[in-house]
Amino acid sequence: MLSLSQVHSYYDKMEVLKGISIDVAEGEIVALIGANGAGKTTTLNAICGVVKVGKGKIRFLDKEISSLPTTEIVKLGISQVPEGRKLFQDMTVLENLEMGSYRRRDKQEIKRDLKHVYEIFPVLFERKKQLAGTLSGGEQQMLAIARGLMMKPRLLLLDEPSLGLAPILVNQIFEIIKKINKLGTTILLVEQNAHMALSIANRGYVMETGKVVLEDLAFNLLKNEMVRKTYLGIA
């Protein structure tokens, strides 16, 4: 479905992605793990066209997308839930969700999806008139994911959904991610919480300083010596 081959990206002159190749097949949950500054977020931004791709190719649904503007890429069905939520703080919950469906014209479907999203996140329905900035951290993360879902994406890119959340909420969020995937959305998940990410993913990639150093089934990665040592803190 999505395939990056030898993608290089630069901030000014600094090479942040040093030729990474990642594949995501339809229906999968793929985890992308690694330490701070490994280039995980940049990878997502390169897919969405927020960061320019210097060299290499990104294909989505057999279409070359590495030189398309962000709005076109989004139209093809990729939606990103950015790191740190990035909600529109001064807009209400409902307005944030409406921004998610900004590109869509199918009014009936949007209504149905909105109902559906409220079913997954009942708390958002209770707070739909509230300003997004006044929600708690967990609610904000839910809203960010809900907003991403309102775009009705084929592929959902999740950037650090567990960041800054209490452990009980982390479990809840990951349950929801699994549910969304079961309902037919392919997911590329970037996480520092490697254990959680790998426990729900089908496959995983480990990134270090702009390169993919390891790729395997999530199940195998959880058992991998190096992964256990570096990212799971288990000797």
Place this chain on the structure above:
Amino acid sequence: MDYIISGLTMGGAYALIAVGYTMVYGIIGLINFAHGEIYMFGAYFVFAMIVETSKNTSFLISLFMLVIFGITIYLFLRDKFSPLPSLALSLVGGSFLSGFTFFLFLTSIPFYLAFLLSMIFTSCLGMAIEFIAYRPLRDAPRLAALITAIGMSLILQNVARLIWGARTRAYPDQLIPSIIKTQTINGEFLTDKLLSKMSFFELLLKGHKIRIFGDTYISSLKILIILLTILIMIILHLIIHKTKIGKAMRACAQDKVTASLMGIDTDRIITYTFAIGSGMGAVAGILNGLAYHNLSPTMGYKAGVVAFAAAVLGGIGNIPGAMVGGFILGLAQSIAAWIGLSQWIYGVAYAVMILFIVLRPTGIFGKATAR
């Protein structure tokens, strides 16, 4: 009382301009110094359309319009077609439209029509300015964009001077519909008897001075200006809070990258912001022309600076703040005139602004945010 009313009238115009400043600042973080000139052109376009302009002058204006229309059409076509065909199409479309405006300027057309067309022309002017002057500098340092804005302001001022000359113009009385014509103080007053028989609204539409109480009369024009200002602000509020484009504007103002991740075409939204702000600037210019019989190429600069102060007063980037700021400065100026400082009204406006910056740096409605 008279001073309060003229303060509110003036304040309404300032508020309309200030909203233009604040909207643009909110969305791209740039003080659009050419906004005062947009206001000035709004007033002049009406002037050119309601009076019979000479062939040479009409041709000059149409040439200017060709540039404006051409750029505006190109701006919208470039997304759909490749550069060359859209350039050709915009040349053809621009020529056609500006040829049409040539006749509009040459002849005399009804005031209301001129009012509407002027708003449209001015919106195009705003969009064109954004496209040629600010968009290439979107990622440039702020100072560069600021200097460009000042340059744009000077260019437009001199274009106006080239077309209409430096002397002061006024809308000819006989071409303004009687509804919004001011009666002179020595003009015919209605007797108390007649007044009591007519409804307030009738009086408003007859264009007479309306007696409020005692010896206080207000021209219906001023009341109309205030009402119209308020009406436009309500419409603006509805656009921003209820329509999809308005919501997208707010989203872009808060976070452009995330907005583009939602599939919002941020450049297009910025274009719309300029169009709306400029249209409102035009309304302010025309109303001002009606109220004070005074059009000059520098009118935009004068009003623009005060309106900018109003936008700062209300907390720049904040739309209700800009409206309130406009009214406060208008009132401050007319109170200054009332206590005998009529030479000092601009000084008073700045003094109020400075006072506010010292006492409340974020403006009336501004939020304290760390940058």
